[in-house]
Structure formats: structure tokens, C-alpha cells
Amino acid sequence: MRMNTMTRVRILFFLFCVVSIMACRKKSWDEYYGRPSTLAQPIYQVLEARGNFTHFLKCIDKSGYKSTLSAGGYWTCFAPNDDAFEKYFQENGLSGDEAIDSLTAQKIVKYALVYDAYRKDDLTNWQQSSGPDTSIAYKRKTAYYNWVSKEGDSLILAANRNGSYVEADNNNKYIPYFIDNYFAYQGLSSYDYNFFYPKSTYSGFNVANASVITSDIPAENGLIDEIDQVIVPLPSLEQYLNSSDEYSEFRRLLKKVISYQSNANITERNYALTGHTDSVYIKYYDAGNVLGLAFSPNNENYMLATTDAQTDGYGMAIPTNAALIPYESQILEHYKTFDAAPPAVLIALLNAHLWTSSPWPSKLQSSTNSSSETPTFSLSNVIDKKVCSNGFFYGINAVQQANVFRTVYGKPFLDPAYTLMTRALDADIKFSLINPDLKFTMVMMSNKTLIDAGYSYNTDRDAWEYLVPGGTVSSGSIPQSRINRILAASVFLTRNGEMDDLSGEGIVESWNGEYVRYKNNTLFAGGNMDDGTVVHIDSVANTFNGKVIYVDGLLTFSEVAIGAHLGRLANSDPDDYSDFFNYLVKSTIWSNSDSTITGMTAGSPYTIFVPSNAAISDAVRSGLLPGNAATGEPNFAPSVLEDQQAVVQFLQYHILNKNQVATDGKKSGNYVTLYSTLDGDPTSIKITNSVGNMTLTGMSGDVAHVKVSQSNVLCDMAIIHTIDKVLDFRSE
Known part of the structure; x- marks a missing residue:
């Protein structure tokens, strides 16, 4: 059936209305949602419009980034x-844009592109999930990263963590910038910039x-x-290090801590990108x-592998071959090669030249450095410098x-004859000994000396062992504490050169508070005095923070109870020690079973001042101690309680x-002192001390003198002196 004229008119009118309505709606849509006329064009178009970036635009075209920079993004x-490119062409001998290939473009x-848009004032903010931290950033991550490259016959990709690799991270390079408010906040100046860039302003x-x-x-x-x-x-620190043969020796040493591991996923990805089927190996340093x-x-990442690389980087101070090779000969005097030395020796050398925070020139x-050491070189020693992408x-x-x-510390550390001593130092006082601001004297303990004394280290059990003379081997904490004590008694803080001359006679305090005596270039500690032995000095070697003494034996500690020591002295030197000892053994604070004294704790330090027999007789005559006041004869076992208490007070006050x-x-x-009054108040003795002379002043002002020639008897964490007067121990 044919459509009549009226129907056609109606249809045409309807279509006209629909089109008109849609046109109106589109206009409204465009007016509301369309691109505002005031909105800037994308980066590519802005560069075109400004007219002075023609060379850079050609690089963008060659790089394949035109569509990226003409579209969305941030x-x-x-x-x-263009002036920058003209200089670039001239400096690199290039004829023009056509001389730049797509790879260079x-x-x-990509290195010119930083992820996210930042105004100048925002570039110094450290971007964190908690919000930006102002004025502490000077780098940003770029779109550029190194992909797989050839190293010898192998395909290599750099690790993107310290000692590990994360596949989702391309190890993008960072670009540094130097902004006035960052410099002001960090206390830097144009000097720091021009040190690295002397030709720039x-x-x-x-x-x-x-x-x-x-x-x-x-x-x-x-x-x-x-x-x-x-x-x-910019090159990474590794890339820059590899660019000069002046540092080939340091590179050779670094290779000893490098390992390679094939990565199937990266191999597959590289095949998709390049068509190469060879395995790709991740290059790891033994780090982290x-x-x-x-x-x-x-x-290229920093310590946390987050955005912290915006704020800091690494540092390397690399010696030339001419400086490094002779130094290696010094530290390898005994081991000869790094392969023969403990791995810690090589690591210590390398880490000494690494900084975990980029050191600004000023x-x-x-x-x-990474070992918490300040530089031993100065800026005058710097012959090469470079701001790299990661430091x-x-x-x-x-x-x-x-x-x-x-x-x-270096003397045992670098000598295979002292590995046991080094192990003991590492577990205890190493970090004190490597302080260059202190001065030490250290008595060396060779492996042979320790083994002969019954000490060894069981690597299977990871524990010290001690062979008791005539007994069995013990293992664990007891041998460990014994070796630590011997070690500490062999280390002396000698700020004023107290042990520079050991040809005379004297006494010095060791690291753990125990004393060691010297006489005519021999040394002896408490255990040596007990045994009647001395340690002879063979030679002395100087170091930056003191000296070490090579000897033929071991400084040993006393294992004889203090009371037993007093008994020995009473027998060997009765005029100075016997009356005091007789009062002691008859007193209520003496334990006859183990020769200990009540109130004294094993392992704690004490000083015992023993009045001579003549001094005690004077005290008896004055009524200070029980006995015959007419003759001065002591009564060692008084029956009167008051006299018994006086004896205890006398003994305790002199300790x-x-x-x-x-x-x-x-x-x-x-x-x-060990004596406290009935009210619980402590009592004290005033000591006036000079080398070879000591006087004591008691509570009542009376004065006693130490008889030096019969004193400085070394015991188990104690020292015994004889004095010429009994100090008045009676409290007011």
C-alpha cells in the first residue's frame, strides 16, 4: 500500500523534530561537557605552539612518544x-636532528619525563602516603630505565634492590634537580652545585x-x-665506575661480591621484545x-625502595689503582690475598669507600661512610666527581x-695467627677498639697461646670450649665468659701513653676494671701472680689509635678467693698481713668452708686496705680494737659482743x-666502704692518689699511708694494699 502525501509529511516533520532536538541536546552537552576553550593543550601541542622546541619535538617523534604526550597523562x-640542542649538536659533533637515532631520542x-606533574615549589616535597614532607627532595623518578644488556657473552639485567630483585620494578633512573629552597633548608650553597658542574651557573x-x-x-x-x-x-654509580680504567682494581675487588642468577620471566619478556632466546641473568651484589x-x-632505588630515593642516594669514594694497590699490600701482609683472608676483610675494604647517604661536597x-667513619681523605684528594642517577x-x-x-683491632683482624682473638673481640669490645678518637694498648693473644691454655672454638657448635687442666672439656657460656674476661684484662685505655714505657715498675687498669702489673718489660695479672709467672714482651707495633704488645703468654685472672689470698699473704708477709687475717678468720663475717667474707659478692670489685701488725698494735693500745691496751697484743676472739662488733666494723671499714x-x-x-652504721648510713674513706703514692683519710680525719712496695696484690676482681695505720671506724 502506498504511503499518502500527508503521511510522508508527518514522517518528515517527525524526523526533523528529532534531529533538531538531538542537535540542541548535543549543543547543550558540548557546552557542559566539552573541552573548555581556556584549557591548555597537551604537552606536545604546547611545545609546538611555543615555537622554540623544534628539535625536541623531532626527538619525541623519533622516540614514539608523540601520542603519549598528545593525550592524557600526568x-x-x-x-x-632549540638553543640547547644546537649546543648539544656542536659538543657531540652531530650534524643535526638526522644524526640522532631513535634509541638516543x-x-x-624518556629521561626528560618525570612521573606526575610538579610545580617548582612542589619538586622539593618528598611524596609519601601520609602526605608530602617539604624541602627534603632533590630527585624524581623518570620514564627511562636500562633494559637487558650484554656483559661479556651473557645477557644481564641489574638488580633493583640491595641484594635482591623485584620483577614489577623496572629500576627507573632518577633525575636530580637543585632548587634554592632545598639548598637553603639543607644548608647548601652554589658551591655544592658548581663542585659537580663547574661549567654551569x-x-x-x-x-x-x-x-x-x-x-x-x-x-x-x-x-x-x-x-x-x-x-x-645519567649513569648509575656502577656504570660510571665501569667507565674508567683508573678504577679497575676496585672493580676487580667488587666482582668478588657479585653473583648472577637466571630469571625465566625476564628471559621470556626479553624474547618478546628483542627476539633473543638466550637466558637473562640478574646481576646481584652481596648486599642488604x-x-x-x-x-x-x-x-637505582634507595634503601626503602619506595619514594625515599627522592630525598637521598648513595655515595662512592673510589681510589685510583695507584692508591689502592699499595694499600692492599699493607692490609694483606699476612694473608697475602683476599681469597685467603676472611670475607670480612674484603667487605670492610669495600664498605669503607661506600656511603649510604650521598655526601654533599661542603x-x-x-x-x-657505611661503616660510620668520617673521611680520612680531603677534597684536595678528589680528582673526579659525578652526580649519578643513584648517588x-x-x-x-x-x-x-x-x-x-x-x-x-686491625692487628689481630689481619693476622691468621690471631683468629681466635679476633672472634672474641667481635663478640665483645670490637666497636670500642675501632674508635679512632680513643687510645688503647692491647696485649695480643695468639691462637697457639689460647689453645695451649685450653681455649678453642667449636665451629660446629658455634661455641667456645675450655679444657679444664686435668679435667674435661666444657662448652658454652662458661668458656665464653672466661675468654671475655681474659680479653678485657688484655685491653687498656691509655689516653696519656701510660704503657709507653714498661721497663720500670707500675700498675695499670684494664678494660674491665681489673689491674695488671708490669716490671722490667714483663706483665702479670692476678692469675699470673697466683702461679708465680710473668708474660714477657717480645715486640710492640704502633697503630693509629694506640699500640699492640706481642707477648709469649696469657694474662690470666685469679681464681683464688679473696679470703684465701689474705691467708697466703699472712703466711708470706706476716708482719704486714697476719694480724688482720687473724681478726678476720675469728670474726662472724668469715666463712671457713670457702674462705669468703660476708657482704662481698663474687665477681664484684673490691679494695682491701690491710693495716700492718704494728698499726694494729697501735689501735689496740688506743682502745680502738680489742686486746691488751698495755702491750698492744690483739685479742682475735673477744667474748664481749661489743668487741666482736668492733672487729666486724674495723674489717668492713677497711674494704x-x-x-x-x-x-x-x-x-x-x-x-x-663495706661498713654501714646501725642507722644504715654508708661510710666512706677519702683517697688521695698519685703515681706510687696513696693516702687515706678516715671519717675522723685520721690519715693512713699505703705501703706501696708490699701492696697492689691482685686477686679475683680485687686488689689488696697494706697501710700504716688503722682508720677510726667509729661513726659519730
Whole structure:
């Protein structure tokens, strides 16, 4: 059936209305949702419109990033202007744009692109999930990263963590910038910038060696900063180190802590990108653990592998071959090679030249390396410097003197004849001994000496062992504590050279508070005195923080109870010690079963002042002690309670509690005794001490003198002196 004219008219009218309505709606839609006329164009189009980025635009075209920079996104683009490219062409001998291949163009463009758009004022913010931290950032992650490369005959990819690898991370390079408010906050100046970039001018907003001409140019998909230099991707610390044969020896040593591991997923990805079927190996440095390298020089991330690389980086101060090789000969005097030495020796050498925080030039001398050491070199030793993508590089014509080598600790550490001593030091006082600001004297303990004395280390059990003379082997905490005590008694803090001359006679306090005596170039501790032996000095070696003494034996501690020592002295020197001992053994504080004294704790330090027999007779005559006042004859076992208490008070008052004091002139002042009054108040003796002379002043002002020639008897954590007067122990 044919459609009549009226129907056709109606249909046409309906279609006209529909089209009109849709047109009106589209206009309204466009007016509401369409692109505002004031909105900036995308980065690519803005660069085109400005007219002075023609070379950079050609690089963008070659790199394949035109569509990326013409569409959505969020970038900060450090765009070199045409003048920058003209300089780049001239400096690199290039004829023009056609001389830049697509690979180079990709490097220039991708390294110019920072993820996210930042105004100048925001670039110094450290971006964190909790919010930005202001004025502490000077780097941002770029779109550029190194992919698989050839190393010898193998395909290699750098690790992106310190000692590990995460596949989701491309190890993108960072680009540094130097902004005035960051410099002000960090206490830096143009000196720090020009130290690395002497041919550039610090402008208050620099990106690598470039100055920012115009900042914060808006674009739909980010911000543009116009710069006056073409910036190619900065090398990592590893890449820069590998670029010069002057550092080949350090590279050789670094190779000893490198390992390679094939990665199937990266191999497959590389095949998809390049068509190469060979396995790809991840290049690892032995880092990220307390016994390894401070960091991986090929890792573009920082310590936390988050955004912390915005705020800091690593540092390397690498000695030239001419400086390093002779130094190796010094530290390998005994081991000869690093392969023969413990791994810790090589790690210590390498880590001494690594910084876990980038050291700025103006702050280099106060910075500390990964071993917490300040530089032993100065800026005058710097012959090469480079801001790298992951840190600062300094080439130096000297070595960083590692404290573990140059201090007294270095003598056993670097000698295979002293590995047991080194093991003991590592577990106890190593970090004190490597302090270069202190001065020590240390008596060496060879493996042979320790083994002959019954000490050894069981590596299977990871424990010290001790063979008791005539007995069995013990293992665990007791041998450990014994070796620690012997070790501590062999270390002396000698700030004023107290042990520079041991040809005479004297006494010195060791690290753990026990004393050691010397006479005619021999040494003896409490155990040696008990045995009647001495340790002979063979030779002396000087170090940066003191000296070590090589000897023919071991300084041993006394294992004889203090009371038993007093008994021996009463027999060997009765005129000075017998009456005091007789009062002691008859008193209520004496234990006859084990020769101990009530109130004295085993392992705690004490000083016993023993009045001579003549002094005790004088005290009896004066009524201070029980006995015959007419003759001065002591009554060692009085029956009267008051006299018994007087004897105990006398004994306790002449014992310093928790302190050892020798006639070395070091300790003076008031010292608490073992005696407390009935009210519980402590009593004290005032000591006036000089080398070879000591006087005691009691509570009543009476004075006694130490008889030095019969004193300084070394016991188990105690020292015994004889004095010429009984101090009045009666409290007011």
C-alpha cells in the first residue's frame, strides 16, 4: 500500500523534530561537557605552539612518544629548547636532528619525563602516603630505565634492590634537580652545585647541568620546564665506575661480591621484545645484609625502595689503582690475598669507600661512610666527581683508611695467627677498639697461646670450649665468659701513653676494671701472680689509635678467693698481713668452708686496705680494737659482743665496696666502704692518689699511708694494699 502525501509529511516533520532536538541536546552537552576553550593543550601541542622546541619535538617523534604526550597523562617534562640542542649538536659533533637515532631520542625524551606533574615549589616535597614532607627532595623518578644488556657473552639485567630483585620494578633512573629552597633548608650553597658542574651557573633551579629558563608551563597532561641543556640519562654509580680504567682494581675487588642468577620471566619478556632466546641473568651484589656490601651500585632505588630515593642516594669514594694497590699490600701482609683472608676483610675494604647517604661536597668531611667513619681523605684528594642517577661519585687519589684496619683491632683482624682473638673481640669490645678518637694498648693473644691454655672454638657448635687442666672439656657460656674476661684484662685505655714505657715498675687498669702489673718489660695479672709467672714482651707495633704488645703468654685472672689470698699473704708477709687475717678468720663475717667474707659478692670489685701488725698494735693500745691496751697484743676472739662488733666494723671499714683502686694516680675522692652504721648510713674513706703514692683519710680525719712496695696484690676482681695505720671506724 502506498504511503499518502500527508503521511510522508508527518514522517518528515517527525524526523526533523528529532534531529533538531538531538542537535540542541548535543549543543547543550558540548557546552557542559566539552573541552573548555581556556584549557591548555597537551604537552606536545604546547611545545609546538611555543615555537622554540623544534628539535625536541623531532626527538619525541623519533622516540614514539608523540601520542603519549598528545593525550592524557600526568607528567613533568624538562624540555630542552632549540638553543640547547644546537649546543648539544656542536659538543657531540652531530650534524643535526638526522644524526640522532631513535634509541638516543628515546633516552633524551624518556629521561626528560618525570612521573606526575610538579610545580617548582612542589619538586622539593618528598611524596609519601601520609602526605608530602617539604624541602627534603632533590630527585624524581623518570620514564627511562636500562633494559637487558650484554656483559661479556651473557645477557644481564641489574638488580633493583640491595641484594635482591623485584620483577614489577623496572629500576627507573632518577633525575636530580637543585632548587634554592632545598639548598637553603639543607644548608647548601652554589658551591655544592658548581663542585659537580663547574661549567654551569647555579640559578636556583637547575636540572642536572641545565638551568631552567621558564618553569611551570601548563599543559593539559602536565607541566613543562624549559631548560638550556640537553640531558641524557645519567649513569648509575656502577656504570660510571665501569667507565674508567683508573678504577679497575676496585672493580676487580667488587666482582668478588657479585653473583648472577637466571630469571625465566625476564628471559621470556626479553624474547618478546628483542627476539633473543638466550637466558637473562640478574646481576646481584652481596648486599642488604649485615655481613655484606652496604648497597648495590646498580640499584637505582634507595634503601626503602619506595619514594625515599627522592630525598637521598648513595655515595662512592673510589681510589685510583695507584692508591689502592699499595694499600692492599699493607692490609694483606699476612694473608697475602683476599681469597685467603676472611670475607670480612674484603667487605670492610669495600664498605669503607661506600656511603649510604650521598655526601654533599661542603659536608663531605663531616659525613660518615657505611661503616660510620668520617673521611680520612680531603677534597684536595678528589680528582673526579659525578652526580649519578643513584648517588654521588668521587674519584680520589688516596684510600679511605678503614678503622678496622688502622686501629689496634686491625692487628689481630689481619693476622691468621690471631683468629681466635679476633672472634672474641667481635663478640665483645670490637666497636670500642675501632674508635679512632680513643687510645688503647692491647696485649695480643695468639691462637697457639689460647689453645695451649685450653681455649678453642667449636665451629660446629658455634661455641667456645675450655679444657679444664686435668679435667674435661666444657662448652658454652662458661668458656665464653672466661675468654671475655681474659680479653678485657688484655685491653687498656691509655689516653696519656701510660704503657709507653714498661721497663720500670707500675700498675695499670684494664678494660674491665681489673689491674695488671708490669716490671722490667714483663706483665702479670692476678692469675699470673697466683702461679708465680710473668708474660714477657717480645715486640710492640704502633697503630693509629694506640699500640699492640706481642707477648709469649696469657694474662690470666685469679681464681683464688679473696679470703684465701689474705691467708697466703699472712703466711708470706706476716708482719704486714697476719694480724688482720687473724681478726678476720675469728670474726662472724668469715666463712671457713670457702674462705669468703660476708657482704662481698663474687665477681664484684673490691679494695682491701690491710693495716700492718704494728698499726694494729697501735689501735689496740688506743682502745680502738680489742686486746691488751698495755702491750698492744690483739685479742682475735673477744667474748664481749661489743668487741666482736668492733672487729666486724674495723674489717668492713677497711674494704672499699664495688671499687678497685690502685696506686696508679688515677682514682681519688671519697669511696664507700663495706661498713654501714646501725642507722644504715654508708661510710666512706677519702683517697688521695698519685703515681706510687696513696693516702687515706678516715671519717675522723685520721690519715693512713699505703705501703706501696708490699701492696697492689691482685686477686679475683680485687686488689689488696697494706697501710700504716688503722682508720677510726667509729661513726659519730
